Amino acid sequence: MEYEYFNREGEMLKHETLAEALQDKDLYRVDATNSVGTHxxxxTGAGWKDARDLNGWSYAQDI
Known part of the structure; x- marks a missing residue:
């Protein structure tokens, strides 16, 4: 599994691990990629949600 991390402005954040990234107060979006695709x-401020579950809206298309 590969992860990419972004702030609200869409700028990529650099982190070595997912655990480290989750401690970053600027972290807004995580793209998780595996052999099947990207999620x-x-x-949301009320926890982490799969973007596809938020009223059918997605920040980017699945790969």
């Missing part, structure tokens, strides 16, 4: 998870 986006957004920090």
């Amino acid at each position: 986006e998870y957004l920090n």
Whole structure:
């Protein structure tokens, strides 16, 4: 599994591990990629949600 981390402005954040990234107060979006595809998870303020579950809206298309 590979992860990419982004702030609210869409700028990529650099982190060595997912655990480290989750401690970053600026972290807003995590793209998790595996052999099947990419899923986006957004920090909604009420927890992390799969972007596809938020009223059918997605920040980017699945790869």
